Amino acid sequence: MSEQNFDVLKLENQICFPLYACSRQIIRKYHKYLEELNLTYTQYIAMMVFWEVKKINVKELGSRLYLDSGTLTPLLKSLEEKGYVRRYRSKEDERVLLVEITSSGKALREQALSVPEKMKGCTKLTKEEAVTLHQLLYKILSE
Amino acid sequence: MSEQNFDVLKLENQICFPLYACSRQIIRKYHKYLEELNLTYTQYIAMMVFWEVKKINVKELGSRLYLDSGTLTPLLKSLEEKGYVRRYRSKEDERVLLVEITSSGKALREQALSVPEKMKGCTKLTKEEAVTLHQLLYKILSE
DNA sequence: TATAATTAAATTGTACTCAATCGAATTGAG
DNA sequence: CTCAATTCGATTGAGTACAATTTAATTATA
Numbered sequence: 001m002s003e004q005n006f007d008v009l010k011l012e013n014q015i016c017f018p019l020y021a022c023s024r025q026i027i028r029k030y031h032k033y034l035e036e037l038n039l040t041y042t043q044y045i046a047m048m049v050f051w052e053v054k055k056i057n058v059k060e061l062g063s064r065l066y067l068d069s070g071t072l073t074p075l076l077k078s079l080e081e082k083g084y085v086r087r088y089r090s091k092e093d094e095r096v097l098l099v100e101i102t103s104s105g106k107a108l109r110e111q112a113l114s115v116p117e118k119m120k121g122c123t124k125l126t127k128e129e130a131v132t133l134h135q136l137l138y139k140i141l142s143e
Numbered sequence: 144m145s146e147q148n149f150d151v152l153k154l155e156n157q158i159c160f161p162l163y164a165c166s167r168q169i170i171r172k173y174h175k176y177l178e179e180l181n182l183t184y185t186q187y188i189a190m191m192v193f194w195e196v197k198k199i200n201v202k203e204l205g206s207r208l209y210l211d212s213g214t215l216t217p218l219l220k221s222l223e224e225k226g227y228v229r230r231y232r233s234k235e236d237e238r239v240l241l242v243e244i245t246s247s248g249k250a251l252r253e254q255a256l257s258v259p260e261k262m263k264g265c266t267k268l269t270k271e272e273a274v275t276l277h278q279l280l281y282k283i284l285s286e
Numbered sequence: 287t288a289t290a291a292t293t294a295a296a297t298t299g300t301a302c303t304c305a306a307t308c309g310a311a312t313t314g315a316g
Numbered sequence: 317c318t319c320a321a322t323t324c325g326a327t328t329g330a331g332t333a334c335a336a337t338t339t340a341a342t343t344a345t346a
Contacts, residue, residue, distance in 0.1 A: 006252065008259035011191045011207070015171040015266070015273055018280035019232040020184075023208045023301075025284065030159070031305080040331065041163075048154045058295060064154070066164040067293050071333055078331085095294040095341050109149065116151035123158070123283045130158055136276045137161035141168065142264045167333075174335080185302065201325060212325050214303055221301085238324040239309050 029122050033115045037108065042071070043079055044115070049110050050101040057096045066141075084108060092135060172265050176258045180251065185214070186222055187258070193228060193244040194252050200239045209284075232276060 011017055027041045034044055041064075049056060049064055056064075058072055065072075076099055079085045084105035090096035125133065154160055170184045177187055185208075192199060192207055199207075201215055208215075219242055222228045227248035233239035268276065 001166065004256065006194065006251070006256070009191055009194060009255055011188060011195070011336065014191075015268075016166060016173070016184075016189075018277065018284060019162060019166040020188075022280050022283050023159060023166045025209060026159040026162065028304075041159075045154060045157075045160055045163075048152055048157075051149065051152060052154070056163065059293090066168060066204065067332090068334065070297080071331095073296055075332075092331080093342070095252065095295085097295060108209055110147070112152055113147065118245060124286060125279065125282060127281055128275075129282070132275065133279045134158060134161065136272055136279075137165050138274070139268060140165050141161060142281070143267060183301065202323090210302095211304065211326080213305080214301095216326055218302080236312070236324085240325060241319080 014095070026122060030115070030119065032120045037111055037115070038082060042067075042075055044112070046072075046075060046079065047084065047101075047105065047108065050099070050105055051112075055100040056100060057090070057098050059096075061099065079105075170267060173258070173262065176261045180254055180258070181225060185210075185218055187255070189215075189218060189222065190227065190244075190248065190251065190255070193242070193248055194255075198241060198243040200241050202235070202239075204242065222248075 007013055030041050030044070034041060037044075037046065038127050042114075044113065045065060049061055056103065058069055058076070062068055062072055076087060080087050083102060086102055088098055090098050123130070150156055173184050173187070177184060180187075182190065188208060189204065192204055201212055201219070203263070205211055205215055219228065219230060223230050226245060229243050229245055231241055231243075233241050
Protein backbone atom coordinates (compact mmCIF):
# COMPACT_ATOMS: atom_id res chain seq x y z
CA MET A 1 0.00 0.00 0.00
CA SER A 2 2.15 2.85 1.29
CA GLU A 3 4.99 1.84 -1.05
CA GLN A 4 6.35 5.00 -2.56
CA ASN A 5 8.09 5.03 -5.90
CA PHE A 6 11.04 7.38 -5.71
CA ASP A 7 12.21 6.72 -9.27
CA VAL A 8 10.86 10.11 -10.32
CA LEU A 9 13.48 11.65 -8.02
CA LYS A 10 16.42 9.85 -9.64
CA LEU A 11 18.87 12.06 -11.49
CA GLU A 12 18.92 9.64 -14.41
CA ASN A 13 15.18 10.03 -14.93
CA GLN A 14 15.22 13.80 -15.18
CA ILE A 15 14.93 15.70 -18.43
CA CYS A 16 16.05 19.08 -17.10
CA PHE A 17 19.27 17.88 -15.50
CA PRO A 18 20.95 16.68 -18.73
CA LEU A 19 19.74 19.85 -20.48
CA TYR A 20 21.36 21.93 -17.80
CA ALA A 21 24.54 19.83 -17.73
CA CYS A 22 24.84 19.80 -21.54
CA SER A 23 24.45 23.51 -21.93
CA ARG A 24 27.11 24.16 -19.31
CA GLN A 25 29.44 21.57 -20.83
CA ILE A 26 29.23 23.17 -24.26
CA ILE A 27 29.51 26.70 -22.89
CA ARG A 28 32.71 25.62 -21.11
CA LYS A 29 34.07 24.49 -24.48
CA TYR A 30 33.21 27.85 -25.99
CA HIS A 31 35.15 29.59 -23.26
CA LYS A 32 38.66 29.15 -24.63
CA TYR A 33 37.69 30.34 -28.10
CA LEU A 34 35.57 33.23 -26.87
CA GLU A 35 38.22 34.62 -24.57
CA GLU A 36 40.32 35.32 -27.67
CA LEU A 37 37.48 37.69 -28.62
CA ASN A 38 37.18 39.00 -25.07
CA LEU A 39 33.57 37.80 -24.95
CA THR A 40 31.68 35.62 -22.52
CA TYR A 41 29.13 33.16 -23.92
CA THR A 42 26.19 35.37 -22.96
CA GLN A 43 27.86 38.37 -24.55
CA TYR A 44 28.51 36.25 -27.67
CA ILE A 45 24.85 35.32 -28.17
CA ALA A 46 23.90 38.95 -27.58
CA MET A 47 26.36 39.96 -30.31
CA MET A 48 24.72 37.40 -32.62
CA VAL A 49 21.52 39.40 -32.28
CA PHE A 50 23.31 42.70 -32.96
CA TRP A 51 25.02 41.25 -36.03
CA GLU A 52 21.55 40.45 -37.38
CA VAL A 53 19.47 43.46 -36.42
CA LYS A 54 21.99 46.29 -35.78
CA LYS A 55 19.64 48.03 -33.34
CA ILE A 56 17.24 46.70 -30.71
CA ASN A 57 15.82 47.66 -27.32
CA VAL A 58 16.44 45.78 -24.07
CA LYS A 59 12.99 44.23 -23.85
CA GLU A 60 13.09 42.86 -27.38
CA LEU A 61 16.65 41.60 -26.90
CA GLY A 62 15.52 39.91 -23.71
CA SER A 63 12.67 38.14 -25.44
CA ARG A 64 15.04 36.81 -28.09
CA LEU A 65 17.60 35.59 -25.56
CA TYR A 66 15.10 34.62 -22.83
CA LEU A 67 16.92 36.93 -20.43
CA ASP A 68 15.62 39.80 -18.30
CA SER A 69 16.92 43.29 -17.61
CA GLY A 70 18.66 42.13 -14.44
CA THR A 71 20.99 40.09 -16.61
CA LEU A 72 21.07 42.33 -19.65
CA THR A 73 21.71 45.71 -18.06
CA PRO A 74 25.20 44.86 -16.75
CA LEU A 75 25.95 42.76 -19.83
CA LEU A 76 25.12 45.62 -22.19
CA LYS A 77 27.14 48.07 -20.12
CA SER A 78 30.07 45.69 -20.43
CA LEU A 79 29.65 45.40 -24.22
CA GLU A 80 29.48 49.18 -24.36
CA GLU A 81 32.74 49.48 -22.40
CA LYS A 82 34.37 47.13 -24.89
CA GLY A 83 33.14 49.44 -27.62
CA TYR A 84 30.93 46.91 -29.43
CA VAL A 85 27.59 48.66 -28.82
CA ARG A 86 26.22 52.10 -28.03
CA ARG A 87 23.31 52.62 -25.59
CA TYR A 88 20.87 55.53 -25.68
CA ARG A 89 17.30 56.34 -24.71
CA SER A 90 14.64 56.43 -27.37
CA LYS A 91 13.47 59.96 -28.23
CA GLU A 92 9.91 58.71 -28.83
CA ASP A 93 9.70 56.89 -25.49
CA GLU A 94 12.24 57.76 -22.83
CA ARG A 95 11.57 54.49 -20.98
CA VAL A 96 13.04 52.52 -23.84
CA LEU A 97 16.78 51.96 -24.07
CA LEU A 98 18.03 51.38 -27.59
CA VAL A 99 21.22 49.45 -28.14
CA GLU A 100 23.01 49.75 -31.44
CA ILE A 101 26.06 47.93 -32.76
CA THR A 102 29.18 50.03 -33.48
CA SER A 103 31.59 49.64 -36.38
CA SER A 104 33.93 47.91 -33.96
CA GLY A 105 31.14 45.48 -33.09
CA LYS A 106 30.50 44.85 -36.76
CA ALA A 107 34.19 44.23 -37.36
CA LEU A 108 34.18 41.60 -34.63
CA ARG A 109 31.89 39.48 -36.77
CA GLU A 110 34.70 38.39 -39.10
CA GLN A 111 36.84 37.32 -36.16
CA ALA A 112 33.87 35.51 -34.63
CA LEU A 113 33.53 33.34 -37.72
CA SER A 114 36.39 31.25 -36.36
CA VAL A 115 34.36 30.25 -33.32
CA PRO A 116 31.73 28.02 -34.98
CA GLU A 117 34.58 26.70 -37.11
CA LYS A 118 36.54 25.64 -34.04
CA MET A 119 33.42 24.37 -32.25
CA LYS A 120 32.51 22.20 -35.23
CA GLY A 121 32.30 18.62 -34.05
CA CYS A 122 32.21 19.69 -30.42
CA THR A 123 29.44 17.14 -30.04
CA LYS A 124 29.61 13.78 -31.73
CA LEU A 125 26.00 13.97 -32.85
CA THR A 126 25.30 13.14 -36.48
CA LYS A 127 23.73 15.82 -38.65
CA GLU A 128 20.33 14.11 -38.31
CA GLU A 129 20.62 13.87 -34.55
CA ALA A 130 21.54 17.54 -34.32
CA VAL A 131 18.48 18.47 -36.39
CA THR A 132 16.25 16.31 -34.19
CA LEU A 133 17.69 17.85 -31.03
CA HIS A 134 17.21 21.32 -32.44
CA GLN A 135 13.54 20.63 -33.20
CA LEU A 136 12.85 19.13 -29.79
CA LEU A 137 14.47 22.06 -28.00
CA TYR A 138 12.50 24.62 -29.96
CA LYS A 139 9.34 22.66 -29.28
CA ILE A 140 10.01 23.09 -25.57
CA LEU A 141 10.87 26.76 -25.98
CA SER A 142 7.69 27.46 -27.96
CA GLU A 143 5.40 26.93 -24.98
CA MET B 144 35.00 35.48 -54.07
CA SER B 145 35.37 37.08 -50.65
CA GLU B 146 31.71 36.44 -49.87
CA GLN B 147 31.51 35.30 -46.29
CA ASN B 148 28.70 33.14 -45.04
CA PHE B 149 27.65 34.40 -41.65
CA ASP B 150 24.82 31.89 -41.26
CA VAL B 151 26.92 29.95 -38.74
CA LEU B 152 26.69 33.01 -36.48
CA LYS B 153 22.90 33.15 -36.53
CA LEU B 154 21.19 32.40 -33.24
CA GLU B 155 18.69 30.12 -34.97
CA ASN B 156 21.49 27.90 -36.26
CA GLN B 157 23.08 27.27 -32.89
CA ILE B 158 22.70 24.08 -30.92
CA CYS B 159 24.00 25.39 -27.60
CA PHE B 160 21.73 28.42 -27.41
CA PRO B 161 18.43 26.48 -27.28
CA LEU B 162 20.00 24.04 -24.80
CA TYR B 163 20.92 26.93 -22.58
CA ALA B 164 17.56 28.67 -23.00
CA CYS B 165 15.60 25.43 -22.41
CA SER B 166 17.42 24.51 -19.27
CA ARG B 167 16.87 27.96 -17.81
CA GLN B 168 13.22 27.97 -18.85
CA ILE B 169 12.55 24.67 -17.09
CA ILE B 170 14.60 25.62 -14.03
CA ARG B 171 12.46 28.77 -13.75
CA LYS B 172 9.38 26.55 -13.68
CA TYR B 173 10.91 24.44 -10.92
CA HIS B 174 11.50 27.55 -8.86
CA LYS B 175 8.02 28.01 -7.46
CA TYR B 176 7.70 24.38 -6.42
CA LEU B 177 11.22 24.17 -5.00
CA GLU B 178 10.89 27.26 -2.87
CA GLU B 179 8.19 25.44 -0.90
CA LEU B 180 11.01 23.03 0.02
CA ASN B 181 13.46 25.88 0.58
CA LEU B 182 15.72 24.45 -2.14
CA THR B 183 17.27 25.97 -5.23
CA TYR B 184 17.42 23.83 -8.36
CA THR B 185 21.10 23.08 -7.90
CA GLN B 186 20.49 22.10 -4.29
CA TYR B 187 17.60 19.89 -5.46
CA ILE B 188 19.74 17.88 -7.88
CA ALA B 189 22.40 17.55 -5.20
CA MET B 190 19.76 16.17 -2.84
CA MET B 191 18.78 13.67 -5.56
CA VAL B 192 22.29 12.28 -5.31
CA PHE B 193 22.14 12.12 -1.49
CA TRP B 194 18.76 10.36 -1.60
CA GLU B 195 20.44 7.68 -3.71
CA VAL B 196 23.86 7.23 -2.16
CA LYS B 197 23.54 8.61 1.41
CA LYS B 198 27.25 9.50 1.57
CA ILE B 199 29.65 10.86 -1.05
CA ASN B 200 32.71 13.08 -1.28
CA VAL B 201 32.85 16.43 -3.04
CA LYS B 202 34.84 15.24 -6.02
CA GLU B 203 32.52 12.34 -6.77
CA LEU B 204 29.46 14.52 -6.29
CA GLY B 205 31.00 17.03 -8.69
CA SER B 206 31.56 14.39 -11.33
CA ARG B 207 27.93 13.28 -11.08
CA LEU B 208 26.55 16.81 -11.30
CA TYR B 209 29.24 18.18 -13.65
CA LEU B 210 30.03 20.88 -11.09
CA ASP B 211 33.30 21.84 -9.43
CA SER B 212 34.24 22.68 -5.85
CA GLY B 213 33.79 26.40 -6.49
CA THR B 214 30.09 25.74 -6.91
CA LEU B 215 29.73 22.85 -4.50
CA THR B 216 31.53 24.18 -1.45
CA PRO B 217 29.07 27.01 -0.75
CA LEU B 218 26.13 24.88 -1.87
CA LEU B 219 27.00 22.09 0.57
CA LYS B 220 27.54 24.56 3.38
CA SER B 221 24.08 25.91 2.66
CA LEU B 222 22.54 22.42 2.69
CA GLU B 223 24.34 21.78 5.96
CA GLU B 224 22.90 24.98 7.46
CA LYS B 225 19.44 23.81 6.46
CA GLY B 226 20.19 20.56 8.27
CA TYR B 227 19.89 18.24 5.27
CA VAL B 228 23.52 17.06 5.19
CA ARG B 229 26.51 16.76 7.49
CA ARG B 230 30.08 17.50 6.29
CA TYR B 231 33.24 16.01 7.76
CA ARG B 232 36.79 15.13 6.72
CA SER B 233 37.68 11.56 5.92
CA LYS B 234 39.82 9.91 8.59
CA GLU B 235 41.69 7.88 5.94
CA ASP B 236 42.54 10.92 3.81
CA GLU B 237 42.20 14.33 5.39
CA ARG B 238 42.00 15.99 1.96
CA VAL B 239 38.66 14.34 1.30
CA LEU B 240 35.44 15.91 2.53
CA LEU B 241 32.62 13.45 3.05
CA VAL B 242 29.05 14.63 2.88
CA GLU B 243 26.31 12.52 4.39
CA ILE B 244 22.56 12.97 4.35
CA THR B 245 20.82 13.54 7.71
CA SER B 246 17.48 12.13 8.82
CA SER B 247 16.00 15.54 8.08
CA GLY B 248 17.41 15.30 4.56
CA LYS B 249 15.93 11.84 4.17
CA ALA B 250 12.56 13.08 5.38
CA LEU B 251 12.61 15.77 2.72
CA ARG B 252 12.38 13.07 0.09
CA GLU B 253 8.68 12.45 0.70
CA GLN B 254 7.90 16.13 0.37
CA ALA B 255 10.02 16.32 -2.77
CA LEU B 256 7.86 13.68 -4.45
CA SER B 257 5.34 16.43 -5.16
CA VAL B 258 7.82 18.28 -7.34
CA PRO B 259 8.04 15.85 -10.30
CA GLU B 260 4.28 15.45 -9.89
CA LYS B 261 3.70 19.17 -10.32
CA MET B 262 6.29 19.44 -13.08
CA LYS B 263 4.62 16.66 -15.04
CA GLY B 264 3.68 17.98 -18.43
CA CYS B 265 5.91 21.00 -18.02
CA THR B 266 7.02 20.36 -21.58
CA LYS B 267 4.54 19.31 -24.22
CA LEU B 268 6.89 16.64 -25.56
CA THR B 269 5.38 13.21 -26.15
CA LYS B 270 6.81 10.29 -24.23
CA GLU B 271 8.77 9.21 -27.32
CA GLU B 272 10.15 12.68 -27.88
CA ALA B 273 11.25 12.90 -24.26
CA VAL B 274 13.07 9.57 -24.58
CA THR B 275 14.79 10.71 -27.77
CA LEU B 276 15.83 13.99 -26.17
CA HIS B 277 17.17 12.15 -23.14
CA GLN B 278 19.28 9.87 -25.33
CA LEU B 279 20.68 12.72 -27.41
CA LEU B 280 21.61 14.72 -24.32
CA TYR B 281 23.41 11.80 -22.70
CA LYS B 282 25.22 11.15 -25.96
CA ILE B 283 26.60 14.69 -25.74
CA LEU B 284 27.45 14.32 -22.06
CA SER B 285 29.28 11.04 -22.63
CA GLU B 286 32.15 12.66 -24.52
C1' DT C 287 -7.13 66.63 -17.30
C1' DA C 288 -5.74 64.60 -12.92
C1' DT C 289 -4.54 60.30 -11.46
C1' DA C 290 -4.52 55.42 -11.67
C1' DA C 291 -2.60 51.71 -14.18
C1' DT C 292 0.87 50.08 -17.02
C1' DT C 293 5.32 49.70 -18.97
C1' DA C 294 10.60 49.69 -19.54
C1' DA C 295 14.95 49.52 -17.39
C1' DA C 296 17.61 49.71 -13.50
C1' DT C 297 18.64 48.16 -8.99
C1' DT C 298 19.01 44.91 -5.16
C1' DG C 299 19.93 40.64 -3.02
C1' DT C 300 20.73 35.73 -3.24
C1' DA C 301 22.75 32.03 -5.49
C1' DC C 302 25.15 30.01 -8.72
C1' DT C 303 29.22 28.92 -12.36
C1' DC C 304 33.78 28.44 -13.30
C1' DA C 305 38.76 29.61 -14.26
C1' DA C 306 42.55 30.29 -11.61
C1' DT C 307 44.98 29.92 -7.51
C1' DC C 308 46.07 28.35 -2.88
C1' DG C 309 47.18 25.37 1.06
C1' DA C 310 47.26 21.09 3.14
C1' DA C 311 47.63 16.13 2.68
C1' DT C 312 49.19 12.27 0.19
C1' DT C 313 51.84 9.76 -3.15
C1' DG C 314 55.73 8.55 -5.89
C1' DA C 315 60.39 8.53 -7.96
C1' DG C 316 65.07 8.21 -6.90
C1' DC D 317 63.48 8.23 3.41
C1' DT D 318 62.75 12.79 1.01
C1' DC D 319 61.41 16.14 -1.77
C1' DA D 320 58.80 16.95 -5.98
C1' DA D 321 54.43 16.11 -8.11
C1' DT D 322 49.74 15.25 -7.49
C1' DT D 323 45.29 15.52 -5.43
C1' DC D 324 41.41 17.49 -2.84
C1' DG D 325 38.71 21.08 -1.35
C1' DA D 326 38.46 26.00 -0.36
C1' DT D 327 38.91 30.62 -1.93
C1' DT D 328 38.74 34.50 -5.09
C1' DG D 329 36.98 37.32 -8.67
C1' DA D 330 34.25 38.16 -12.74
C1' DG D 331 30.02 37.37 -14.80
C1' DT D 332 25.78 35.81 -14.95
C1' DA D 333 20.53 34.47 -13.59
C1' DC D 334 16.44 35.90 -11.77
C1' DA D 335 12.73 37.27 -8.33
C1' DA D 336 11.34 41.32 -6.34
C1' DT D 337 11.32 46.13 -6.01
C1' DT D 338 11.98 50.83 -7.57
C1' DT D 339 11.94 54.80 -10.61
C1' DA D 340 10.63 57.26 -14.43
C1' DA D 341 7.78 57.68 -18.43
C1' DT D 342 3.62 56.81 -20.85
C1' DT D 343 -1.17 55.58 -21.43
C1' DA D 344 -5.87 54.99 -20.09
C1' DT D 345 -9.86 56.20 -17.57
C1' DA D 346 -13.07 58.61 -14.71
